Amino acid sequence: MATPMNGSLIKAFELLDLFSEQQPQVTAAEVARSLEMSASSAHRFLITLEEVGAVVQVRRGAYSLGHHIEQLGRIAERTNPLATLVQPVIAQISSRLNESVMAGQITREGVVCLATAIAPRPISVNIQVGRMLELHVSAQGKLWLAHMEPAERAARIGDLIRTGKMTKADAQTLNREIDGARQDGFACNRGESEPDIGAVAVPVFDEAGGLRLTLSAFGMASRFSTDHVTRIAASLAEAAQEVSNAIPQ
Incomplete structure (x- = not known):
């Protein structure tokens, strides 16, 4: 019981x-x-x-x-073991891709930014640790939805419809994207969350096959061509495997 x-x-x-x-x-x-x-x-x-x-x-x-709350937030940022583990990995991949990279975890409200590395560009896109991404308009959110049990996914999408954040027609489009993300192993967004910002996200699984984190690279949507997206997804997948291997079981 x-x-x-x-x-x-x-x-x-x-x-x-x-x-x-x-x-x-x-x-x-x-x-x-x-x-x-x-x-x-x-x-x-x-x-x-x-x-x-x-x-x-x-x-x-x-x-x-x-x-x-402020004090607990500062402690969480400094001591979260997953954030500490993932930070050097995303810093390295950000430098290699020349795009900003972040790691996220699921919450009741969406995907929260756990750690971030900013692209070494004169002008780059940033996101703050602790910032929340909505499930239906973010690459990371779509991945979390793709790996949820059907009942939980339906409940989450139902909440978005009920609160007016999306329509039933939007939900049909989202479900197709979710199916594609599950099949392709990565998800994208192009200006859905923030105008002119694109992102590619991949899953990080633990030893038991459970989804523990998501990693995404993000930047100006104009750079996210099909070839660039494919290259980013492949590099992120390598980083995700590195993080997965290091996650304590």
């Missing part, structure tokens, strides 16, 4: 997930509406999180992320 989970703890993290660069502050009313709870429950969650330093009240009724 599975161990029951703590629903209040899950709800607290759902509340924290409401914060973003686009929405740095939330109110009890916004929490109540987004998480479908009463205003009194939303207020209780916020003052409890404030007590432990997870959020801070910046003006009457409005909260932002607190010092405790």
Whole structure:
């Protein structure tokens, strides 16, 4: 029998997930509406999180992320063993390809940037560690979808449709891309996530065959010709195998 989970703890993290660069502050009313709870429950969650330093009240009724979250984020960046393991590999491949490279992990909200290496170009594309990529418009997200169990994939895509991020017609196109990614061993995007930015992503599997990370190279979409994409995918696949061999089992 599975161990029951703590629903209040899950709800607290759902509340924290409401914060973003686009929405740095939330109110009890916004929490109540987004998480479908009463205003009194939303207020209780916020003052409890404030007590432990997870959020801070910046003006009457409005909260932002607190010092405790910032501290944990810095610790995670410095100590994440997978980030430490993958950093020298993606730095080397970035130098070889002359494109920026990143590693990502799946979360409930999308693919989070775990580590990044910036291309040695006079003008290059960058992404911050901790930045979230949406599943349906990123090369890495498409790969994660491609390797999910059908029920989980359908649920994820259903959520995107329900929240208005894509239409049912978009979902049909996405499913074709996902099938292609699974067959080809890599996924692409060309300006879907950010205008004029292209990317190629490959999977990193562990010893048991589970998907642990994704690696992608990204840059100006105009450079991502068919030949360049093929070359990038092959080089990333070699790097992915190197990372896979080094992942602790």
